[in-house]
Structure formats: C-alpha cells, structure tokens
Amino acid sequence: MKKGGFLKRPRSITQKPFTPKTLKPKNTRKLIRRYHVLLKNKSIILKKLNWDKDFQLGKWEKIYKKGFDNANEQLFKLDGLNEAQLVEKLGEIDGEIEKNGGLEVYQIASTQGQSNKRGSDSSKKLIEWIEKFDLKDPTALEIGCLSPENVISTCGIFKSITRIDLHSQHPLIQQQDFMERPLPTSNNDKFNLISCSLVVNFVDSPQGRGEMLKRMTEFLLPQAYLFFVLPLPCIENSRYFNNERMLSIMESLGFVQLNHHNSTKLAYWLFQWTKPMKKRTFKKVELNKGSNKNNFCIVLE
Numbered sequence: 345m346k347k348g349g350f351l352k353r354p355r356s357i358t359q360k361p362f363t364p365k366t367l368k369p370k371n372t373r374k375l376i377r378r379y380h381v382l383l384k385n386k387s388i389i390l391k392k393l394n395w396d397k398d399f400q401l402g403k404w405e406k407i408y409k410k411g412f413d414n415a416n417e418q419l420f421k422l423d424g425l426n427e428a429q430l431v432e433k434l435g436e437i438d439g440e441i442e443k444n445g446g447l448e449v450y451q452i453a454s455t456q457g458q459s460n461k462r463g464s465d466s467s468k469k470l471i472e473w474i475e476k477f478d479l480k481d482p483t484a485l486e487i488g489c490l491s492p493e494n495v496i497s498t499c500g501i502f503k504s505i506t507r508i509d510l511h512s513q514h515p516l517i518q519q520q521d522f523m524e525r526p527l528p529t530s531n532n533d534k535f536n537l538i539s540c541s542l543v544v545n546f547v548d549s550p551q552g553r554g555e556m557l558k559r560m561t562e563f564l565l566p567q568a569y570l571f572f573v574l575p576l577p578c579i580e581n582s583r584y585f586n587n588e589r590m591l592s593i594m595e596s597l598g599f600v601q602l603n604h605h606n607s608t609k610l611a612y613w614l615f616q617w618t619k620p621m622k623k624r625t626f627k628k629v630e631l632n633k634g635s636n637k638n639n640f641c642i643v644l645e
C-alpha cells in the first residue's frame with residue numbers, strides 16, 4: 345500500500361498501528377469532504393455491480409486487491425467502465441479509505457469540528473430550543489454519537505439517552521447501524537426525542553437518506569421531537585435540494601417544523617412528529633441551476 349494520506353500512522357513499540365488524535369483544521373475539512381466523495385462513489389459502483397455492502401469478492405479478489413494497493417487520490421470517472429474496471433475502482437476507493445485511517449479518522453475530524461475552537465457541539469442548539477418545553481422525564485436516541493460529553497448528555501434534561509454510532513468511541517455509545525436497529529415492539533422501545541446531527545449527509549445515496557428519515561418515525565412516540573442538522577450547503581447550494589424541499593419531505597413524513605436556524609456552516613431544525621405519514625414520493629429533480637452547485641439530494645420512494 346502506498347504511503348501518505350491525511351495522517352501518518354506511526355507504529356508503537358508493539359508495532360500496533362495507532363492514530364494520532366489531532367489534525368490540522370485544513371486537513372480536517374479536506375478529510376471529511378473526501379470521505380464523503382469516496383463513500384458516494386463506492387455506493388454508485390456497488391449499485392452498478394448490483395452488489396450489496398457486504399459483498400464477497402470471489403473471482404474478483406485479485407483485481408480488487410490491485411486497485412486497493414494502487415489507491416491514490418484521484419477523481420472518479422465511472423461512466424463506461426466494465427465489470428472488472430468497476431471492481432478495480434472499488435478496490436481503489438477502499439484502499440484510499442484505509443490509507444486515510446477509515447471511519448476512525450473521519451470521526452476524529454468530526455470531533456475536532458465540534459470542538460469550541462473550530463465550530464461547536466451542535467446539541468447546544470437543541471438544548472436552547474428544548475429547555476423551554478416542560479418535558480416530563482424525556483428519553484432520547486442520539487444517532488451518530490461521537491461523545492457522551494456533549495451538551496445533550498450533560499444538560500440534565502433527559503431521563504435517559506441511548507447513544508449509537510457505526511463505530512463506538514466510548515463504552516456509553518452502542519456500536520450499531522441505525523438502519524439495523526431492531527424496530528420497536530412497544531412504546532418502551534420508542535423515544536421522546538431523536539437527535540440526528542450530521543448523519544443523514546453521511547449516508548451515501550439519496551434513497552438511503554430518505555430511508556433513514558422514514559425509519560426514524562418508527563422510533564418516535566406520538567408528539568415526539570426530532571433534532572436534525574445538515575451542512576448548510578446541502579440546502580443552500582445543491583442542484584437537487586433546498587429548504588423548501590426539506591420541509592415538504594418532512595411534512596409528508598408527519599413532521600411539523602418548530603424551529604429552524606442557519607449558522608454560517610450548518611442548518612438546524614427542530615421538528616415535532618404529529619401524525620402518521622401520508623405516503624408521497626420525492627424524486628431527484630433539478631431545483632437550482634448552476635455549474636458550481638453540489639449534488640446533495642434526499643429521495644423518498
């Protein structure tokens with residue numbers, strides 16, 4: 345595997361690789377952006393190959409490994425590639441993810457983005473909004489939790505908080521994919537609030553994002569709240585998405601917007617889930633023209 349990447353991974357005396365805990369701010373932003381690009385291209389390739397995320401390589405192992413070992417930061421042109429070339433590209437993407445430190449380093453970058461020096465813990469906004477309500481011993485589910493020391497945990501408002509993440513960095517965070525969390529069998533498995541900050545934009549396909557939003561409604565008690573955060577460019581600078589579209593999708597899922605705030609980098613919402621959803625579909629359609637737009641989108645099928 346080639347050397348380089350965002351972090352040099354020095355070896356400890358025991359030869360076990362370890363990851364430094366800090367990154368330069370410029371690298372942090374670059375790493376987060378690149379990680380999302382890699383995940384998006386991986387999702388496109390898997391779709392083209394008709395493979396799921398737990399794919400078995402079988403006869404493709406050699407060609408995948410060739411890509412993996414030759415990974416270097418490159419742009420991905422996927423049109424017109426045959427099966428073997430797609431598998432090689434898949435290897436390159438996985439190789440680059442591994443070389444850059446994978447989800448672990450992405451989380452370090454995200455945690456640094458949260459630190460007061462370089463941004464803020466987004467749950468501060470949640471507490472500012474929610475503390476005005478007279479909630480009786482509310483329960484919360486935090487999807488995509490980086491730390492049990494965020495304001496949502498320290499504010500003392502919640503009776504209990506269930507924290508989950510694809511990669512747990514703390515014993516108080518359950519390692520779990522929300523999309524695989526068993527569906528509630530009774531109200532005891534549901535919550536008064538879900539916090540989902542900067543997670544839906546992490547999901548690599550517009551359909552997957554819609555599925556995640558839909559699934560959240562299964563875990564909410566009637567009249568429960570959803571605190572939701574996206575990077576601002578998702579609604580301010582996307583070819584396929586904007587705040588109006590966001591609100592239409594949420595309304596179709598049964599949500600009413602209680603609060604909305606845009607900071608210089610993030611868009612925050614507080615929704616209340618008031619009724620079961622009316623089934624509606626939202627396809628990927630061009631809403632804003634322009635060559636410098638991003639392609640963020642949420643699709644409901």
Ligand SMILES: C[S@@+](CC[C@H](N)C(=O)[O-])C[C@H]1O[C@@H](n2cnc3c(N)ncnc32)[C@H](O)[C@@H]1O
Nearest residue numbers: 454488509510511520521522523541542543546
């Ligand atoms: C950018 S971080 C955001 C963390 C934090 N909520 C914040 O606002 O800064 C996104 C986190 O979501 C987690 N995540 C993404 N998809 C997930 C899923 N399906 N289930 C659980 N966690 C997920 C990732 O592992 C990552 O730690």
